[in-house]
Amino acid sequence: MGYPYSHPSEVSIISKHFGDPGARTLDGWMKNGGYDGLKKALSMSPGEVIEIVKNSGLRGRGGAGFPTGLKWSFMPKDSGKPHYLLCNADESEPGTFKDRELIRWTPHQLIEGCIIGAYAIGAEQVYIYCRGEFFEANQVLGKAVEDAYEAGILGENIFGSGSTIELTVHAGAGAYICGEETGLMNSLEGKRGEPRIKPPFPAAAGVFGLPTTINNVETLSAIPHIVREGSDWYRQWGTEKSPGTKLFCVSGHVERPGNYELPLGFPLRELIEDVCGGIKDKKNLKAVIPGGSSVPILSKEQVESCLLSYEGVQEAGSMLGCASVIVMDENTDIVHQVTRMASFYAHESCGQCTPCREGTAWVTNILKKMEAGQGKEEDLETLIELTDQMTGTTICVLSDSVAAPVQSSIEHFRGEYQKLLNNGGGHG
Amino acid sequence: MAEHNSTPKDDQYVNLVVDDVSISVEKGTTILEAAKQAGTEVPHYCYHAGLSSPAQCRLCLVEVEGAPKLMPSCTTIVTEGQVVRTDSDVATKMRQGVLEFYLVNHPLDCPICDQSGECDLQDFVFSEGRKHGRSRAAKRVLGRDDFGGDVLFYGDRCVMCTRCVRFMEEVEEKPLLSVVERGNRSVIDTFFDQGLGDAEWAGNIVDICPVGALVSKDFLYKARAWDLEHTPSICPNCSMGCNIDIHTRDNVVQRFKPRENKDVNGHWMCDYGRSRYEWLNEGKRIEEPLSTTSDGDLQTSLNWEEALRELGEKLKSSGGTLKVIASPLSSNEDVGATVRLIQALGGGEIVFRSATTSKEVPLPGFKGLKRTKYLAPNIEGLKVLGAKYVGDEKGSGGLQAISQHTEIVLVMGDRLEDQTEKFGSEAELLIYLGSHFSEALQEADFIFPINTFAETSGTFTNCDRRVQKFSGSLEGPCEARPAWSVLNDLVRIITGSESSHNVADAFNQLSGISEVFAGTSYSDLMPRGFKLKHDPPMTRD
Numbered sequence: 001m002g003y004p005y006s007h008p009s010e011v012s013i014i015s016k017h018f019g020d021p022g023a024r025t026l027d028g029w030m031k032n033g034g035y036d037g038l039k040k041a042l043s044m045s046p047g048e049v050i051e052i053v054k055n056s057g058l059r060g061r062g063g064a065g066f067p068t069g070l071k072w073s074f075m076p077k078d079s080g081k082p083h084y085l086l087c088n089a090d091e092s093e094p095g096t097f098k099d100r101e102l103i104r105w106t107p108h109q110l111i112e113g114c115i116i117g118a119y120a121i122g123a124e125q126v127y128i129y130c131r132g133e134f135f136e137a138n139q140v141l142g143k144a145v146e147d148a149y150e151a152g153i154l155g156e157n158i159f160g161s162g163s164t165i166e167l168t169v170h171a172g173a174g175a176y177i178c179g180e181e182t183g184l185m186n187s188l189e190g191k192r193g194e195p196r197i198k199p200p201f202p203a204a205a206g207v208f209g210l211p212t213t214i215n216n217v218e219t220l221s222a223i224p225h226i227v228r229e230g231s232d233w234y235r236q237w238g239t240e241k242s243p244g245t246k247l248f249c250v251s252g253h254v255e256r257p258g259n260y261e262l263p264l265g266f267p268l269r270e271l272i273e274d275v276c277g278g279i280k281d282k283k284n285l286k287a288v289i290p291g292g293s294s295v296p297i298l299s300k301e302q303v304e305s306c307l308l309s310y311e312g313v314q315e316a317g318s319m320l321g322c323a324s325v326i327v328m329d330e331n332t333d334i335v336h337q338v339t340r341m342a343s344f345y346a347h348e349s350c351g352q353c354t355p356c357r358e359g360t361a362w363v364t365n366i367l368k369k370m371e372a373g374q375g376k377e378e379d380l381e382t383l384i385e386l387t388d389q390m391t392g393t394t395i396c397v398l399s400d401s402v403a404a405p406v407q408s409s410i411e412h413f414r415g416e417y418q419k420l421l422n423n424g425g426g427h428g
Numbered sequence: 429m430a431e432h433n434s435t436p437k438d439d440q441y442v443n444l445v446v447d448d449v450s451i452s453v454e455k456g457t458t459i460l461e462a463a464k465q466a467g468t469e470v471p472h473y474c475y476h477a478g479l480s481s482p483a484q485c486r487l488c489l490v491e492v493e494g495a496p497k498l499m500p501s502c503t504t505i506v507t508e509g510q511v512v513r514t515d516s517d518v519a520t521k522m523r524q525g526v527l528e529f530y531l532v533n534h535p536l537d538c539p540i541c542d543q544s545g546e547c548d549l550q551d552f553v554f555s556e557g558r559k560h561g562r563s564r565a566a567k568r569v570l571g572r573d574d575f576g577g578d579v580l581f582y583g584d585r586c587v588m589c590t591r592c593v594r595f596m597e598e599v600e601e602k603p604l605l606s607v608v609e610r611g612n613r614s615v616i617d618t619f620f621d622q623g624l625g626d627a628e629w630a631g632n633i634v635d636i637c638p639v640g641a642l643v644s645k646d647f648l649y650k651a652r653a654w655d656l657e658h659t660p661s662i663c664p665n666c667s668m669g670c671n672i673d674i675h676t677r678d679n680v681v682q683r684f685k686p687r688e689n690k691d692v693n694g695h696w697m698c699d700y701g702r703s704r705y706e707w708l709n710e711g712k713r714i715e716e717p718l719s720t721t722s723d724g725d726l727q728t729s730l731n732w733e734e735a736l737r738e739l740g741e742k743l744k745s746s747g748g749t750l751k752v753i754a755s756p757l758s759s760n761e762d763v764g765a766t767v768r769l770i771q772a773l774g775g776g777e778i779v780f781r782s783a784t785t786s787k788e789v790p791l792p793g794f795k796g797l798k799r800t801k802y803l804a805p806n807i808e809g810l811k812v813l814g815a816k817y818v819g820d821e822k823g824s825g826g827l828q829a830i831s832q833h834t835e836i837v838l839v840m841g842d843r844l845e846d847q848t849e850k851f852g853s854e855a856e857l858l859i860y861l862g863s864h865f866s867e868a869l870q871e872a873d874f875i876f877p878i879n880t881f882a883e884t885s886g887t888f889t890n891c892d893r894r895v896q897k898f899s900g901s902l903e904g905p906c907e908a909r910p911a912w913s914v915l916n917d918l919v920r921i922i923t924g925s926e927s928s929h930n931v932a933d934a935f936n937q938l939s940g941i942s943e944v945f946a947g948t949s950y951s952d953l954m955p956r957g958f959k960l961k962h963d964p965p966m967t968r969d
Contacts, residue, residue: 175610192607197483197503351588351607351614352484358529361612365565382562389525392497393486 003101005256007275011237011245014221015261018105024140026147029108035153037224041116042161049120053223055231057243061098062088062216063292063321065242065310068223074203075121076211083123084207086188086214087114089130089137090172090179093292094344095324098247099217101259103130103137106221107144111167113220115158116227118165121213126167129184132174141169176348180396181214183350194350195396216322218247238264242309242320252327253280268298268306268316272327284330287412291321293341294401296408297334318408334413335420338405339367345402356399359390363402375421380410444510459501459512460488470514471523471552473589473638475502478695478794480598485589487526487552491516498522520556527557533568533612535584543640545653549587570615575605576623577630577699578645583615586641592616592633599696599793600629616641628789628799631699635685644683646703651677659901660687662888664757664881665701667800667807669890669957672697674705674882674901681708681882681902689956692894696791698799708902712864714877716907732907736914739874740921742857743773748835750776753827754815755841756804758911759886760895760945761934762840763806763813765915767941772922773836780810781819781826781842800891805881809889812944812960827851840911841878844868861911863904877908884910885931887953889960895948896957910934 002010003018016032017023023032041049054069075083087110091099103110114126130138145167148154156164170188172178178187182196185207206212222244226234235243242264248271251257255277262271268290272278279285288298290306296318298306306316313320328337346360363386366379387403394400410417441452446459446466453462458481460470473485481502489498493511498519501512513519530549538544570583590607593616597603604624608617624630634642656675663670663684670693672684684705686697717735750773752766763778770776782804790798803823811817819826824846830837831847837855839862844851847868852858860872863880881888883904889895912934920927928934932950939945944960952958 177610197500346611349611351610351612352482352590353486354484354526354529354588355486357588357612357614358532362529362532362563362565365563369564378562385525389522389529393489393522393526395484 002258002260002275003105005258005260007260009266009270009275010261011263012261013225013245014102014106014109014218015247015259017109018101018259020105023106024104024108024144026108026144026151026153029106033228034108035112035159035224037226037228038112038115038153039159041119041227042159042163046120046122049116049227052227052231053120056226056234057231057238057241058219058222058226058234059242059310060216061218061222061246061322063093063319065320068215068219071203071215072117072121072213074201075213076203077122079211081210082125083121084210084212085114085118085121085123085126086181086184086207086212087126087128087217087220088179088181088184088214089128089134089141089217090184091131091134091217092176092179093294093322093324094341095249095251095289095292095326096322097249097251097324098259098322100131100134100137102217102221102247103134103141107141108148109221109224110141110217111144111148111154113223114167115154115165116223117213117215117220119163123213124164124166126165127188127207128167128169129178129188130169130171131179132172138169138171145169175350176344177350177396177398180398183396184214185212192350194352195398197395218322239307239309239311241311246308246320246323248308249322249324250276250327251324253283253329253332254278254327255280262308265307265309265312268303268308268313268325271308271325272303276327279327279329281329285327286330286332287328287334287409289318289326289328289405290316290323291319292324293326293344294397294404295319295321296404297412298408299412302412334409334416335367335371338409339364339371341405342367342402345398349398353394353396353399355390355393359386359399360402362386363390363406367406370417370420373420373423375417377421379421380414380417384410442506442508442510444506444508444512446512447515453506455506457506459490459492459499459504459506459510462506463490463501463512463514468514470501471548471556472502473548473587474591476591476594476636476695478599478636479591479594482590482594485526485587487523489519489522489526490514491519523552523556524558527553528561528563530587531557531561532563532565533584534587535567537585541582541585541640542643542648543585543637543653547640548638549585568612573617574623575618575630575642576625577627578703579624579630579634580643580645580648581616582641582643585639586616587639588614588616589638590616591636591638592642595633595636596624596627596630599632599791600627601792602627604630605633628700629696629698629791631702632686632696636695647683651675651682656682657901658685659882659899661882661898661901662805662890662896663697663701664805664888665704665799665803666698667802667805667891668693668701668798669805669888669892669894669896670697670701670797671896671956672701676901679903681705689896691956692890692896693797694794696794696797698789698791700789700799708880708882710864713905714862714865714875714908715905716877718875720871720873720875732909732917735874735876736917736921739859740918742873743836743918744922746836746857747774748856749773749833750836750838751830751833752776752778752815752838752840753830753842753844754778754780754810756780756782756802756807756810756823757881758806758810758841759881759884759898760806760809760813760889760938761886761910761912761931762915763810763815764938764941765912765919765934766838766840767813768919768937769838769915769922772919776836778810778813778815779818779826779830780807780815781823782807782817783823784821786821796892802891805890806888808891808893809887809895812889812893813938813942822846839866839869839872861914863908876914877905878911878914879904879908883908886910886912887935890957893944893960894957895953895960897950897953 178193187193390399472488483500671689
């Protein structure tokens with residue numbers, strides 16, 4: 001059920017209890033079939049649990065869309081080392097607000113998913129790295145973990161199964177880059193939040209140098225349902241390559257912004273016009289960012305045919321990312337929006353890789369100068385070249401995230417940049 | 429005896445092609461090191477052979493056939509049949525791009541920067557960078573920070589390679605440096621005003637800084653890199669035998685820099701060692717052979733030939749025993765020639781003194797490397813050749829017996845600075861072989877000018893009995909000669925034997941003097957020296 005608005009097109013699985021304070025408590029969650037999935041998982045072997053998730057086709061909801069079951073199966077068997085499950089709750093991509101709601105309304109759904117995941121990969125310790133700014137979510141989650149411990153759902157001998165799984169909530173300290181999985185690991189270890197070079201991949205050497213799986217909040221929240229109901233049940237929604245449902249965070253110029261849980265493959269145009277009630281004040285659409293601020297911008301024409309699945313958005317020329325749909329109407333100043341995003345990334349760059357450290361700031365600087373009417377004709381070419389130099393040359397993809405909106409906006413809205421160059425700046 | 433590494437078996441090798449050059453390298457080698465072996469230097473900043481590799485400078489990215497993106501050559505391990513291109517259009521264009529980013533905030537103050545001429549940023553930009561930068565933005569200004577010790581930090585020049593941070597963390601294991609802030613506001617800093625505190629190896633961060641961000645206060649504005657001559661030598665300031673380069677300009681020592689030797693000091697040397705070179709530039713040199721008349725006035729000998737003949741005759745006719753005070757800076761060749769002279773005269777002994785410190789100062793991240801207790805380079809060499817350590821921990825005293833000796837006394841190198849009165853007045857014949865004049869030895873019968881270790885070639889034996897070669901980097905006074913050469917001439921005059929002025933011959937004579945040198949040869953000394961046999965057992969106190 002969407003929050004704060006809902007729509008009949010929705011398929012409410014993980015968002016079923018959004019807006020329902022009753023499901024937030026342990027009792028409330030149990031009454032709604034909570035922890036049944038965990039009980040079922042504990043009656044199976046870890047391999048069988050992984051198999052169900054593999055068959056469901058669930059893909060990582062953090063942005064990359066990597067198949068979850070496959071990721072779990074990468075964990076070494078009989079390594080003799082402790083394993084870790086990390087839950088990435090450092091939701092900080094501009095435009096994204098799904099994990100916060102999942103934690104706020106259904107913390108036990110996440111805890112249940114974490115325990116099942118830990119059981120499947122042989123981890124006895126789970127860390128939920130929760131964005132520090134989510135004060136309420138942190139409190140709700142902390143309380144839920146406490147209750148789960150008290151009820152014997154966490155700790156030693158869970159539900160009498162003999163399995164031990166500990167869970168710790170760790171609050172971040174306000175850095176976008178700590179949402180990058182290896183940056184998160186460094187931060188959790190008490191180091192600077194700087195992404196690590198891969199390989200080694202987390203499954204071989206993750207947090208504290210030990211085998212680690214890291215999953216997004218939304219991914220883990222779907223796990224209890226998939227385990228309880230089976231993979232075929234989950235596959236009734238979505239497409240062949242993108243099965244299941246996904247939360248879409250819609251923001252910007254629509255009548256009813258918010259979270260909507262829809263089957264993957266849902267048409268973007270329908271999401272905007274039907275589910276969200278159309279563009280605000282009956283204006284025209286200009287552009288949409290379909291997957292959070294780090295993916296390419298879609299022009300109005302591209303939006304027309306775009307289907308919201310991993311493959312569908314890619315076909316349309318962008319990426320599904322974490323499905324944060326930012327809608328911009330005809331009055332939107334694209335250059336200003338891109339400048340805002342670029343300055344965000346410049347501020348959040350960790351600074352270890354040179355192209356990102358210097359490039360993000362330089363690109364921002366050029367854009368700001370353009371906005372202020374001090375742009376030069378060659379600046380557009382420079383922007384394209386600089387962002388080329390920033391793509392695929394760094395440890396993580398933060399600098400690529402600046403390149404995507406800059407390059408796609410120049411491609412689709414060159415006229416707006418040109419106007420600034422011709423008129424010597426100023427908006428409108 | 430030289431140590432030879434056993435040749436690894438063929439299955440420990442991997443074949444690959446770097447820029448059309450086929451090579452075979454040991455398994456586990458990185459592409460960057462393999463390329464080096466193939467004759468290609470891949471530009472890099474964050475990579476340093478003595479540190480971990482974070483692969484963050486992004487300059488060493490190369491094209492690897494089959495890989496979807498450019499790969500950091502510093503962390504990518506070679507695989508069989510790999511085809512690497514460092515010079516492809518994609519790789520070259522990328523490097524040019526990364527180099528342009530480096531200059532966005534770099535002040536380009538090369539004309540006043542000490543690193544100029546030995547700067548990796550200057551070199552790489554010059555060879556591969558764009559002709560003109562495109563950034564019109566105001567540059568970030570950080571100014572200068574005193575990190576304490578000998579280290580100054582110019583933040584504006586920093587390329588954020590973090591070599592310094594990693595050195596302090598991984599090698600000295602005193603994590604006193606860190607990256608502060610993030611993005612392009614990142615800066616290397618110490619914790620508040622703590623500075624480099626009690627670090628004793630921090631000078632190395634100046635050496636490994638690829639640009640002029642970390643510079644030496646001692647060397648500040650002293651010389652331009654291109655005016656410096658580099659001469660391979662051995663640090664004389666303790667018994668570790670760190671390999672160094674002596675940097676000189678106009679016959680003046682400007683600084684000591686560590687020279688790589690993986691068997692001794694890796695890439696490193698201590699702050700104590702690198703900071704003590706000034707005495708080599710001191711004046712008050714003995715310029716020519718002198719002999720004293722009976723009334724005590726100094727008189728210039730006409731030339732070496734005359735002086736040596738006169739002394740030779742006196743030695744021959746004296747027939748007394750020879751007691752020698754050697755300096756702990758005496759080379760193996762000097763001591764060997766002294767032993768030969770004692771043998772020629774029919775008896776005597778060699779003693780030496782050395783300043784010491786109460787504690788060794790190890791470098792935790794490089795096994796075996798330390799500043800030793802003895803603060804002189806050839807303690808072990810002297811001992812091996814039969815010299816006796818006397819005196820106290822300050823390197824003074826212990827000369828009571830010799831000062832009373834009534835026959836021949838030879839002082840070699842030691843200036844006897846602790847002796848307040850005239851030394852050796854009881855001796856029938858007092859000889860001083862020195863580089864600098866000595867108060868206590870003013871009235872020696874013969875005063876001969878010798879070279880310092882920095883003016884001649886020779887060998888030192890380090891605390892682990894590794895014999896290593898040093899070369900002359902300075903020119904001494906024109907009449908000065910190596911001590912061993914003077915002593916060998918005296919032996920020739922006394923015994924009529926042949927005498928060579930070749931340092932290799934002087935070294936090779938050692939095998940006839942001491943059995944631990946048996947079978948060794950001067951030609952085996954390169955490149956990293958060799959260890960002496962360990963029998964007789966080492967005498968360490």
